[in-house]
Amino acid sequence: MAFRVCSRFFRDSAVLSRLVVVSARQESASWLLTAGTAACSRGGRKPFIFTPACFITSDAFLNRLLKGKAAEADGAFYRLPASVPPGSGEQLSLLLRQPDQPDNPRVLKVAIIGAPNAGKSTLSNQLLGRKVFAVSKKVHTTRSRALGVLTEDDTQIILLDTPGLTTVSKVKRHQLEKTLLVDPWNTVKEADLMVVLVDVADRWMCSRLDLEVLKCLAQHPDTPAILVLNKVDLVKAKDRLLDFTAELTCGVVNGRKMRIRPVIKPPWADKRPERESKLQLDEDNTGSEDNEGPEDNAALEGSAEPNSVLSKEQLKALKSQQGWPHFKDVFMLSSVDREDVETLKSYFMAAAKPGSWQYHSEVLTDQSPEEVCTNIIREKLLEYLPQEVPYSMTQRMVIGTGGQMVARMAREAGEDLSRVFLRELVAQSEGRQEGEGEALNVSQKLRQPLELSLLSAAAASQ
Numbered sequence: 437m438a439f440r441v442c443s444r445f446f447r448d449s450a451v452l453s454r455l456v457v458v459s460a461r462q463e464s465a466s467w468l469l470t471a472g473t474a475a476c477s478r479g480g481r482k483p484f485i486f487t488p489a490c491f492i493t494s495d496a497f498l499n500r501l502l503k504g505k506a507a508e509a510d511g512a513f514y515r516l517p518a519s520v521p522p523g524s525g526e527q528l529s530l531l532l533r534q535p536d537q538p539d540n541p542r543v544l545k546v547a548i549i550g551a552p553n554a555g556k557s558t559l560s561n562q563l564l565g566r567k568v569f570a571v572s573k574k575v576h577t578t579r580s581r582a583l584g585v586l587t588e589d590d591t592q593i594i595l596l597d598t599p600g601l602t603t604v605s606k607v608k609r610h611q612l613e614k615t616l617l618v619d620p621w622n623t624v625k626e627a628d629l630m631v632v633l634v635d636v637a638d639r640w641m642c643s644r645l646d647l648e649v650l651k652c653l654a655q656h657p658d659t660p661a662i663l664v665l666n667k668v669d670l671v672k673a674k675d676r677l678l679d680f681t682a683e684l685t686c687g688v689v690n691g692r693k694m695r696i697r698p699v700i701k702p703p704w705a706d707k708r709p710e711r712e713s714k715l716q717l718d719e720d721n722t723g724s725e726d727n728e729g730p731e732d733n734a735a736l737e738g739s740a741e742p743n744s745v746l747s748k749e750q751l752k753a754l755k756s757q758q759g760w761p762h763f764k765d766v767f768m769l770s771s772v773d774r775e776d777v778e779t780l781k782s783y784f785m786a787a788a789k790p791g792s793w794q795y796h797s798e799v800l801t802d803q804s805p806e807e808v809c810t811n812i813i814r815e816k817l818l819e820y821l822p823q824e825v826p827y828s829m830t831q832r833m834v835i836g837t838g839g840q841m842v843a844r845m846a847r848e849a850g851e852d853l854s855r856v857f858l859r860e861l862v863a864q865s866e867g868r869q870e871g872e873g874e875a876l877n878v879s880q881k882l883r884q885p886l887e888l889s890l891l892s893a894a895a896a897s898q
């Protein structure tokens with residue numbers, strides 16, 4: 437079993453770093469590790485003994501650990517990522533361009549799935565090295581599937597960013613787009629690898645997989661899947677991540693059993709019944725939402741029927757299932773940490789199989805420039821406006837006192853867009869031909885056209 441632990445983790449937790457280091461040195465015997473008295477006692481916690489039943493390797497992690505910064509100095513980490521051409525025509529012809537295949541091309545299609553707000557778009561952006569997908573604190577920022585392309589040396593990784601998995605009833609209740617139901621499922625069909633992203637800072641999600649995620653995994657048992665615990669920076673007691681892992685994997689990774697045994701009862705164990713009763717509650721809620729009759733599905737004309745392949749018995753079994761016992765690997769990371777993300781990227785690079793590239797190496801995303809702009813503008817609206825957006829949005833909310841809100845959103849959207857298109861953006865003023873506009877200071881002169889876009893987006897959603 438490969439059990440990968442990222443550097444932030446290493447810095448934060450002597451328990452886990454020792455787990456990794458010791459496992460790498462002892463290749464062939466069962467071992468017992470008494471870990472972390474120093475780390476645990478510092479936080480006033482009692483020591484644990486972890487008894488892994490199988491071995492743990494972490495090539496990429498150890499490599500970086502041993503080489504330190506020297507590993508980064510080879511320049512591989514600093515390859516300048518591609519950008520998006522500013523014109524739709526240019527972007528289209530780039531997408532249609534013959535891929536510049538190297539001698540021995542390798543390729544991997546990765547579908548990133550998970551509950552809404554797990555951090556799928558943040559992770560995709562970090563892997564790509566540019567922000568091409570919208571990110572916000574609010575759920576369902578991503579409304580339809582889009583892909584990002586990461587090309588390095590002879591390897592092309594195609595990242596399929598999906599909307600958070602949701603249910604028919606939620607889509608109906610909140611009048612969300614049908615793409616939210618169809619796109620994740622269609623995306624997974626074409627993937628070589630599924631990444632299940634879990635927000636470990638979410639107390640409801642950290643110890644049981646979302647039912648929609650389980651359904652998706654159960655329907656694609658032949659597609660390898662890995663578990664990625666995200667937002668570890670927000671979890672104070674890092675040793676709890678091992679428990680989350682055990683729960684989310686049913687204690688089995690890559691076909692091998694994992695045992696984590698606290699020798700002394702940890703302080704949080706006393707609180708466990710409370711947590712379990714909440715989980716039960718959550719399950720009940722999920723159950724009622726997901727017990728949709730056939731008429732519910734039929735109401736969403738043209739939607740995929742994700743449950744159609746699973747029998748009633750299988751669905752029932754999934755509802756009582758907490759995790760998935762067929763993950764190939766487990767990662768723990770923080771998507772906002774570049775080094776952590778590099779570890780996952782190295783894994784993808786190593787997992788890529790010989791095969792033709794699908795895109796030219798200059799392609800960054802299949803989104804049109806207009807889609808990129810729309811998504812970034814939507815991101816700013818979602819990020820800065822109150823919780824009930826967009827259902828009760830008014831222009832007053834968007835403009836803010838003295839126009840400060842709209843100016844701020846416009847400035848930030850302008851900055852994001854200039855990074856995606858890799859150029860200073862030019863505001864087109866009336867009577868001026870394309871290309872004649874002087875290059876304007878993004879933060880100031882872009883304000884007007886972007887403010888107008890923000891206002892019309894707000895008006896359209898009323």
Ligand SMILES: Nc1nc2c(ncn2[C@@H]2O[C@H](COP(=O)(O)OP(=O)(O)OP(=O)(O)O)[C@@H](O)[C@H]2O)c(=O)[nH]1
Pocket residue numbers: 550551552553554555556557558559570571572573574575576577578579598599600601666667668669670769770771772773
């Ligand atoms: N602290 C922390 N925040 C994170 C991390 N990853 C993502 N976030 C934050 O989590 C929120 C949701 O991130 P998104 O990338 O939009 O999540 P998503 O899964 O694409 O969301 P949907 O579009 O709803 O499916 C944003 O506010 C991110 O900044 C992380 O590793 N650590």
